[in-house]
Amino acid sequence: MEQGGEEAAAKRTRPSAGEDRLSALHDDVLVLILLRLRTPEAARTSLLARRWRGVWWLLPELRFAFFPEPRGFGGALAASSVPLRCLFVGGLRGAPIASLADWLPAAAPRVVGELTVVDMGLGSCANGDGVGEEAEERGTIELPCFEKATSISLDLRSAGLSVPPVGIFAWLTELSLNHVRFHGPCELGEAVSSPWCPCLLKLTVQEAWHLHNLVIHSDSLKVLLLEHLRGLQQLTVTAPVLEELGVVQCFVCDQIRQPVADMSVPQLKWLKWMDAYDPCSVHLGKMEQLKLLSTIFLVYGPEFLNDACLMFMSRVKVIEYLNLILGYMPEINNYQYLMEDLTILPEITSLHLILRAKGHSFGACSFHILRICPGIKRLIMDLSGRFNLKAQAECSQDCICVQPPNWKTEELTLNCLHEVEIQEFRGSDHEVDFLKRLFSWATALKRMAVTFNYSVTESMVKELSQMLRTFSRPEICMEFYVYRNMVKVLYASED
Numbered sequence: 001m002e003q004g005g006e007e008a009a010a011k012r013t014r015p016s017a018g019e020d021r022l023s024a025l026h027d028d029v030l031v032l033i034l035l036r037l038r039t040p041e042a043a044r045t046s047l048l049a050r051r052w053r054g055v056w057w058l059l060p061e062l063r064f065a066f067f068p069e070p071r072g073f074g075g076a077l078a079a080s081s082v083p084l085r086c087l088f089v090g091g092l093r094g095a096p097i098a099s100l101a102d103w104l105p106a107a108a109p110r111v112v113g114e115l116t117v118v119d120m121g122l123g124s125c126a127n128g129d130g131v132g133e134e135a136e137e138r139g140t141i142e143l144p145c146f147e148k149a150t151s152i153s154l155d156l157r158s159a160g161l162s163v164p165p166v167g168i169f170a171w172l173t174e175l176s177l178n179h180v181r182f183h184g185p186c187e188l189g190e191a192v193s194s195p196w197c198p199c200l201l202k203l204t205v206q207e208a209w210h211l212h213n214l215v216i217h218s219d220s221l222k223v224l225l226l227e228h229l230r231g232l233q234q235l236t237v238t239a240p241v242l243e244e245l246g247v248v249q250c251f252v253c254d255q256i257r258q259p260v261a262d263m264s265v266p267q268l269k270w271l272k273w274m275d276a277y278d279p280c281s282v283h284l285g286k287m288e289q290l291k292l293l294s295t296i297f298l299v300y301g302p303e304f305l306n307d308a309c310l311m312f313m314s315r316v317k318v319i320e321y322l323n324l325i326l327g328y329m330p331e332i333n334n335y336q337y338l339m340e341d342l343t344i345l346p347e348i349t350s351l352h353l354i355l356r357a358k359g360h361s362f363g364a365c366s367f368h369i370l371r372i373c374p375g376i377k378r379l380i381m382d383l384s385g386r387f388n389l390k391a392q393a394e395c396s397q398d399c400i401c402v403q404p405p406n407w408k409t410e411e412l413t414l415n416c417l418h419e420v421e422i423q424e425f426r427g428s429d430h431e432v433d434f435l436k437r438l439f440s441w442a443t444a445l446k447r448m449a450v451t452f453n454y455s456v457t458e459s460m461v462k463e464l465s466q467m468l469r470t471f472s473r474p475e476i477c478m479e480f481y482v483y484r485n486m487v488k489v490l491y492a493s494e495d
Contacts, residue, residue, distance in 0.1 A: 060084060066091035067099075074103035077110060083148075085113035097159035098139040108144040112171070115149050119157040119179070140183040145169060156180050158209070165191045172197050176204040182211050189215040189236075205229060218242075225272075226250050235261040246272035246294075252308075270294075274325075277308040279315065290316070293346070294323035299339060299365045300332040300400075306341060316346045323352040324369065328360050333400055339368045350378040357383075360401035361430045363437070367407030370441070375416050383431060384424035384453070408433075412441040422450045427464040439471045448472070451481040451488060462493055 060082060067089060087107055100117070107115065140160030145167025146152060152169075154161065155178040162183045175192060182188065190196065192203055193216055202223040205211070211229050215236040222243050226235070229250040237245075242265040251259035252275050259276040263284045271287070272294035293316055297309050322345065329335065351373060355362045366381070395401060420442065425431060439445070450468060452461050465480045472478050480491040 061086040063088040064090065070099040070102035074106045077103055077106035081110065083112040084110045086116075087111050087114070088116045088118075090116075090118040097141050097156060100141045104141065105144050108146050109148075111146050112148040112150070114151040114153075115146060116151075116153045118153075118155045119159065140181075142166075146172065150174070152176070154178065154180065158207075163188050163191045165196045167196070169197045169200070171199060173199050173201045174204075175200060175202070177206070177208065178204075179207045180205070181209045189213070192221075193217045194219045233257060233260065235263075237262075238264045240264070241267055243267055244270040248272065248274045251276040272323075273312055275308070277312045279311060287316070290319060292321040292323065293319050294325075296325040296327055297338075297342060298327045298329070299337070300329060300335040301338055303336060303338075306338055310341060313346065314344070318347045320348065321350045321352065322346060322348045322373075323354065325354040325356060326362065326365050326369070327356045328358045328401075330358050332360065337364075337400070337403070339365050342368070343372065345369070345373045348373055348376060350380075351376045352380040352382070354382045354384075357401075357430075359395050360399065361395075361433075362401075363407045363430065363434045364401070364404055366434060367410075367412065367437075370414060371412055374412070374414055376414070377416050378419045378421075379417060380421045380423065382423045383426065407437065414442045415444050417442045418444060418446045420445060420448045422448070424453045425450050425464070426453045426456060427460060432464075432467070435468065436471050439473070439476075445473075445476050447477045447479070449479040449481065452483075452491070454483040454486075456482075461491060465491065465493065 062084060063086065084107070087110075140162055141156075142162040142164065143154075146169060147167060148171050149169065150171050151174040152172065153174075153176040157179045158181050159179075160183040161177070161180045164187050175197070177188075188205075188211060192200055194200075197218070198220060200218060200220055202225075203216075203221060204223075204225040206225070206227040208229050210231060212231055213234045214226075214229075214232065215234075216224070217238045219240060221239045222241055224237065224239070224242060224244070225246040226232075227246065227248040227250070232250040235247070235250070245263070245265060245268055247261075251261075258278050258281045261282045261284070265285060265287075267289055268285075268287055269289050270292045271284075271290055274294070274296045293313075295309055295312060298305055351369070353366060353369065355366070370376075370379075420438065422435065439448075448468075450465070452464070456464070461480070461482055465478075468480075469478055481488050482491045483489075
């Protein structure tokens with residue numbers, strides 16, 4: 001080709017200034033480009049040109065940290081049939097819950113994976129006895145049938161929700177409902193039972209109101225977690241493959257009625273019961289497969305405070321793992337020491353003590369627990385308390401928590417205890433004093449692992465680890481752990 005012809009060809013193939021070559025690409029290619037952007041940024045590409053307006057509707061995952069304009073969002077969802085692996089919508093911030101009705105029905109046929117809706121408003125609208133006027137004013141939404149969704153999580157900050165059995169959630173394996181005010185006759189139990197949710201594996205309901213009677217019949221359910229269901233009067237569960245059950249403060253708020261529960265769960269292996277209990281009205285079955293039990297005992301308080309816990313634990317004779325929360329009130333001087341009421345524990349192999357001491361000494365109560373289960377092989381002590389640093393300040397020297405002082409002088413032989421883990425260690429005098437005694441009681445100890453609380457400085461970690469080594473013996477393997485960038489790592493001293 002002559003030189004003039006080559007130049008002409010080059011001019012024909014060279015794009016003119018400002019020409020939009022991207023818009024000429026196929027939708028599939030444009031979607032690949034938008035996948036590299038966050039969803040709000042991808043949606044804003046609609047402003048570039050008419051060609052881009054509907055492209056972001058084709059994305060397989062949509063995540064909005066802030067609530068999109070309801071009607072426009074509903075139209076975008078309805079305009080596409082592309083399956084959604086993930087749909088996340090947050091930031092309702094107290095908006096009328098009825099605004100969800102503008103787009104939830106359009107989302108229902110498209111979601112084939114996870115649906116998450118989170119109201120990030122500042123706290124719950126509820127008061128201690130029910131729900132406040134603000135929650136009532138936000139309205140109620142009916143959950144449409146998500147036939148192909150595998151996971152649904154709704155946190156509605158006490159807004160109203162109706163869950164009628166309107167269709168089959170054929171693929172649903174996980175359902176989580178948080179801060180929900182159930183509306184009208186509650187059909188939740190029927191809606192999550194096998195005819196409507198044939199594949200449901202895990203159901204979580206937390207901080208809910210107006211759920212008076214919950215009846216579940218599920219052939220697939222393996223995990224059921226119920227916490228703070230205010231107003232619950234009766235619980236009936238028939239779940240032949242259920243393995244984990246948690247019931248926390250659902251009946252305890254009702255001081256008039258007896259708790260009523262009828263459970264048919266022959267495969268139950270993990271039970272967390274921190275609620276009212278009466279063997280005459282709460283029937284849990286034989287629990288022959290049970291391996292782990294979690295419950296709570298208050299160290300100080302009025303008489304009969306722990307009656308439910310005492311009755312509950314008396315029916316469990318042998319279990320492999322016991323998780324026991326020992327709870328303290330902030331002010332205990334006017335209350336009675338209740339540990340003497342606890343005279344027997346199940347025969348256990350592993351004990352996990354969660355100490356919510358609020359700055360008080362926990363030596364006496366921990367000594368009491370260890371004395372009545374001397375055959376344990378493994379001990380975990382969680383000292384975090386789940387309270388802020390101010391609440392962790394040690395109490396006054398004249399506080400009654402130092403009584404009875406027998407744990408400081410009496411001998412205790414834990415000759416089966418081989419492994420100890422201390423979690424969230426801060427190095428307070430109460431903690432150091434107890435660990436020093438524990439070394440002397442655990443005559444067959446082989447390993448002790450101590451994890452320091454993230455607030456402990458590097459210099460204090462070094463000092464405390466050296467101190468604990470002086471309590472140890474040569475045959476004990478000592479391990480220390482710290483948090484680096486929120487990750488737990490093995491501590492290695494520079495010395």
